[in-house]
Amino acid sequence: MGEAPEPHTGWTFLTSHARVLAAIAGKHRPRVRDIAAHCLLTERAVQKIISDLEDDGYLTHEREGRSNVYRIQPGTILRHPAEADLTVAALLSLLVQHDVRRAAG
Template identity: 60%
Template sequence: MSDASVSRVPWTFLTNHARVLVQIARDPTLRVRDIAARCELTERAVQRIIADLETDGYLSHTRTGRTNRYQVIPDTQLRHPADAGATVADLLAAALTRHHDGEQARRPAAESVPAE
């Protein structure tokens, strides 16, 4: 059997948690429905991811009426030992530098990622 005929499992560079975090950093007022659409996930999956991120100190939210406003906590260290010393701010700085279309990305809201 040739290598070309072996089916490969698709993989990506970013986890769903990173995708959700990036979307929230771009716009802290996004609804779960909008985050799900942008990340190509279900709303339920996004809710679980947001709960994980809040539980582990990467994100917080405040509720105003029926809407949530999220706040990324930029000084939180990344979890994997290979990323020792890197913070959420470091990840977002790299992820928010450019969009997939090559145009300059919109900077995250000031309250999400403070200036260094």
């Protein structure tokens, strides 16, 4: 297992849940280890976040062999009342585009 990333102090604009969802959206079959490294979280934290996202209907998964295949529910509305008209797909389109540009640059 890899080292746990250094903890972040202070606040951030994006929650860990949004970061994990974006990491899953950018990959076909992401491993928890890879998601954790990408998001600078521990594997345990990522597993908990994935469970939260599944419990609230934002994400499903199926086992295929030894891998999990995640499916994001793009039409799901964001949780906060101020974003009640925004879908997961709208949020992810921005975050995934940013990750693609960052990887290319």
